[in-house]
Amino acid sequence: MQFISTRGGMQPQPFSETLLEGLAPDGGLAVPAEMPTVDTETLERWRALTYPQLATEVLGLFATDIPREDLARMTEAAYAPFPGDVVPLRSIGDGLTLVGLSEGPTLAFKDMAMQFLGQVLEYALERKGSVLNILGATSGDTGSAAEHALRGKDRVSVFMLSPQGRMSAFQRAQMFSLDDDNVHNIAIEGVFDDCQNLVKRLAGDLDFKRAQNLGAVNSINLARIIAQIVYYFWAWLRATDAEGPTEVSFTVPSGNFGNICSGFFAKQMGLPIRRLVLAANENNVLDEFFRTGVYRPRNAAQTLATSSPSMDISKASNLERFIFELVGRDPERVVEAWRDLDEQGYFDFAGDQPRFALEYGIVSGTSTHADRLETIRSVYASTEEIIDPHTADGVKVARQYVEEGVPMLVLETAKPHKFAETINEAIGVELDYSKELREMLGAPQHVTEMADDEHALRAFIEANALR
Ligand SMILES: *Cc1c(COP(=O)(O)O)cnc(C)c1O
Secondary structure, X not given: OOXXXXXXXXXXXXXXXXXXXXXXXXXXXXXXXXXXXXXXXXXXXXXXXOHHHHHHHHHXXXXXOOOHHHHHHHHHHHHOOOOOOOOOEEEEEOOEEEEEOOOOOOOEOHHHXXXXXXXXXXXXXXXXXXXXXXXXXXXXXXXXXXXXXXXXXXXXXXXXXXXXXXXXXXXXXXXXXXXXXXXXXXXXXXXXXXXXXXXXXXXXXXXXXXXXXXXXXXXXXXXXXXXXXXXXXHHHHHHHOOOOOOOEXXXXXXXXXXXHHHHHHHHHOOOOEEEEEEEEOOOOHHHHHHHHOEEOOOOHHHOOOOOXXXXXXXXXXXXXXXXXXXXXXXXXXXXXXXXXXXXXXXXXXXXXXXXXXXXXOEEXXXXXXXHHHHHHHHHHHHHOOOOOHHHHHHHHHHHHHOEOOXXXXXEEOEOHHHHHHHHHHHHOOOOXXXXXXXXXXXXXXXXXXXXXXXXXXXXXXXHHOOO
């Protein structure tokens, strides 16, 4: 299995070679040169597998340059920190079932891919005899998932920038309570965009990047997208264990189009998915695209701070992987679309919009703060389940698309404990924290405070990077 770029300018590469970079050298995103397919018998055979075993099978279709027994060892290690079945399903009535993706160390779905990425990065670096220093910016979830997946590794270190004083107390504790030598928390005097600009400037300085072995694990990372395909197969298998093979629909609380892109790949691989429902919050640039065919990213000033903050995006980088399929895998047309975007601020596929649902099953909807509160309330009233605000966006939009006889699986992307204020606002309940969480919240914090200053950051990395 080889991987190519959506913009056509990359030599085909095996899985391991795509791990260490973010964008392909031509500015595009890595995609499988050919999508592997899974037939009905194989699906049935997979019913008996544990989550790590299933992950080995699915990942093995893509990571063909990694021996099977190595892959099996890595998936076992990646999902060992998860309790029970790794991904539990639970019904909340009205034809809806939650798919629990937030049982991992940081209580959000990004652990699902990041835990595997931590294993496979260390493995690939060992084989190459090299080291990697991850430089990233976070407003919360991504940074903590990366740090928890990479802590204590020998060949990878993490430099994670965050906006000083702008993360929740819970998010700060989750990151800053780590005291591993290879984890560097840097709180920048500024907002998230300032952090991201610092990362862009340093990663754009190719000499510095090479000298310091800098890399990224952001949401366009191919291995993350591939690792997320596994739980779509798992959820389909568990949802159809009793009734036998039948089509199901998924609703995905979405930001960067990363999670739902994995579902889109699963559907292309032949998993019987009827609809992929994209749920957006008020920052609904993707809902707009799927309803009209016009994609118009927003600027920082047009991006709202909402109560489902991990979906507060201005643009959705992974959408390029969908566009690549939409234009029949013609890299010229992808380049053209992104040229339009640069020149006029949008691109327009209005003529193709009916195909989004007909060919790919993708439909969409928007949820607001009032919807989140109402949904948290109604789910609590009918089931006593407390769902987090992102999952509530999903449940709200899922309800618009429930069909008789088609199970609707809603991805639970975080635990409510991360967003206790909104839960309290919705249902007046103070959530109980486990002993581990209370310890984490009270632990000493390790963070370096820094001005929004490129030179200070360079010096800090030079002094602390692995080499
Ligand atoms: C990251 C995140 C999302 C959005 O996922 P994308 O892959 O960016 O679409 C949704 N919910 C939570 C809790 C997240 O952390």
